[in-house]
Amino acid sequence: MNTFLRFTLASTLGMxxxxxxxxxxxxLQINSSLPDGSFAHVFLTEYExxxxxxxxxxxxxxxxxxxxxGSEEDVLQGLGFGTHHASLSASAVVQxxxxxxxxxxxxxxxxxxxxxxxxxxxxxxxxAEGFAGNGMRLAALWDNGFRVITNSxxxxxxxxxLVGLKxxxxxxxxxxxxxxxxxxxxxxxxxxxxxxxxxxxVVDGQENPAQITESARLYEVQDYMSMSNHVYLPTFLxxxxxxxxxxxxxxxxxxxxxxxxxAGWTFDWGDATDETVVAELADKIAINAIDFPAFQAxxxxxxxxxxxxxxxxxxxxxxxxxxxxxx
Numbered sequence: 001m002n003t004f005l006r007f008t009l010a011s012t013l014g015m016x017x018x019x020x021x022x023x024x025x026x027x028l029q030i031n032s033s034l035p036d037g038s039f040a041h042v043f044l045t046e047y048e049x050x051x052x053x054x055x056x057x058x059x060x061x062x063x064x065x066x067x068x069x070g071s072e073e074d075v076l077q078g079l080g081f082g083t084h085h086a087s088l089s090a091s092a093v094v095q096x097x098x099x100x101x102x103x104x105x106x107x108x109x110x111x112x113x114x115x116x117x118x119x120x121x122x123x124x125x126x127x128a129e130g131f132a133g134n135g136m137r138l139a140a141l142w143d144n145g146f147r148v149i150t151n152s153x154x155x156x157x158x159x160x161x162l163v164g165l166k167x168x169x170x171x172x173x174x175x176x177x178x179x180x181x182x183x184x185x186x187x188x189x190x191x192x193x194x195x196x197x198x199x200x201x202v203v204d205g206q207e208n209p210a211q212i213t214e215s216a217r218l219y220e221v222q223d224y225m226s227m228s229n230h231v232y233l234p235t236f237l238x239x240x241x242x243x244x245x246x247x248x249x250x251x252x253x254x255x256x257x258x259x260x261x262x263a264g265w266t267f268d269w270g271d272a273t274d275e276t277v278v279a280e281l282a283d284k285i286a287i288n289a290i291d292f293p294a295f296q297a298x299x300x301x302x303x304x305x306x307x308x309x310x311x312x313x314x315x316x317x318x319x320x321x322x323x324x325x326x327x
Contacts, residue, residue, distance in 0.1 A: 025060045026247060028255070030086040030237075031069040039273070040088050040235060041065055043142055043266050047237075050258050058251060080135025082242030090144055093236050094311070097130035100236070101311040102320050104174040105303060107296040109232045112143065112267040114324055119263070121323035126316055131236075137244060139237040139259035143270035146229035150213055151205025152198065155288045156226035159183055159298040168194055168206040175207075177307050178230070182298055198222060207231075211277045219284040227278075228290050230299075296326070 028051070034040040041063070048061035069075055069084060072092040078084035093100045102108070102123075109115050118124055119141045128138040149156050151165055163183035169175040171188045179186035187203050197203045198221040205222065207230065213219055237259050244252045278287060302308055303326075309317055321327070 025058050026251065027060050027062060028085050028243075029062045029064060029069065030088060031064050031067065031072070031075045031084065032088045033067045033072045033090075033092070034065060036065050038065070039143070039145075039270070042269070043235070043262075044088060046265065047259065047262060050262065051255060054254055054258060055251060059255070076136075076238070079238055079240030079243070082240060084240060085243045086139075086237065086239045088142070088235050088237050090233055090235050093131075093238070096134050096136070097127070098311050099127050099130040099313060099316045101174075101308070102127070102316050103233045104172070104231065105308055105312070105317070105320075106178050106230045106299045107292065108320065108324060108326070109146075109229070110292055111229075112232075112271060115141065115232060115234060116263065116267060118320060118323050121319070123316065123319035123323040126319055131238060132241075135241045137239045137241055137256070139239055139256050140263045141234040142237055142263055143266040144233045144235045145209040145211070145270060145274070147207050147231045148210050148213075148225060149205055149207045149228045149230070150218055150222040150225045150285070152201075152221065152223045153204050155224045155286065156228065156290060157288060158291050158294050165205055166203040168197060168203045174307055174311075175231075177305065178299065178302060179207075181302055182295070194218070195221060210274060210281065213285065214277050214281055219281060222285060225281065225285045225287045226290055227287065228295065229292070230295065 030044055032038075032040045032044060044063045048063060051059050051061050067075070070078070072087070072089055073095060075084045075087045076089060076092060076096050079087060109118070124141075131138045149167065151167070153165060154161060156162055159182050162179070165184045166187050167179050167184040168189045169179055169186045171190070176186040176188055189197055189203070194206055195216060195218065198206065198218065206218065207228070210225065210227075213222070213225055219225075239255070247255075281287065303317060303321065
């Protein structure tokens with residue numbers, strides 16, 4: 001190759017390299033077990049837009065809904081191994097970080113503002129440390145929702161109103177113990193059996209987020225929806241430490257900052273969505289508020305129950321109660 005051709009080729013490659021770098025941004029793949037159109041999809045789409053606006057041509061956010069990258073448990077394990085980048089997960093994280101079981105305790109949070117108080121407290125730091133020990137970083141707690149009680153017998157205002165009612169629960173020993181402690185007869189069933197069990201009177205009621213009462217048409221076989229807000233579970237946006245370690249420090253810091261800054265937006269979205277769902281249900285089912293302090297007091301024995309404490313840890317329970325002013 002003559003000198004002119006060598007010079008021309010070198011010059012061409014020299015000019016092309018910056019363009020090639022811009023054409024190959026860092027790919028960030030985020031997994032969720034929930035389907036397209038779910039609240040998780042809404043949140044991740046918002047995150048994608050914010051990241052790509054703040055880091056144009058540097059990060060390509062790719063969203064994978066419905067566990068298309070693998071089971072939620074496998075993806076969470078993969079974060080620590082470096083085979084996966086990030087995950088927006090909920091209840092499955094307890095298998096990785098037992099401290100997340102703190103969210104199984106009933107009546108911890110009066111509203112979403114209390115969830116944010118927790119996240120910014122030493123208890124929130126303890127929760128994050130539990131993930132760090134497994135090779136992952138908790139970027140933010142985002143919204144998921146409160147669970148409420150429906151039934152076909154009477155409005156639930158105080159714990160006494162639950163006495164004797166057969167309430168369907170998930171197959172969770174924490175949820176079963178909670179409802180039995182509050183006076184109900186907890187009846188674990190898979191969700192696929194709920195509608196027919198309510199319709200046939202096998203159970204009197206059930207507990208789920210209000211949007212499930214709408215989407216699963218449970219109002220057709222239930223007369224009352226009591227806004228008990230007895231359990232709140234967030235979603236956890238988690239990044240693998242190996243993935244973050246491979247990024248430019250400024251890029252990784254920006255990804256984490258955007259996630260944290262978005263938390264308040266997700267909670268506002270959750271409040272607004274709850275209002276919309278309740279308004280849509282208003283002419284389909286009788287809706288009532290509850291005596292939250294009375295329920296919180298009735299649930300206090302659970303805060304010392306081994307079913308809850310042995311999983312989350314006594315130190316986590318103590319720190320959470322201190323953060324939220326629960327005595």
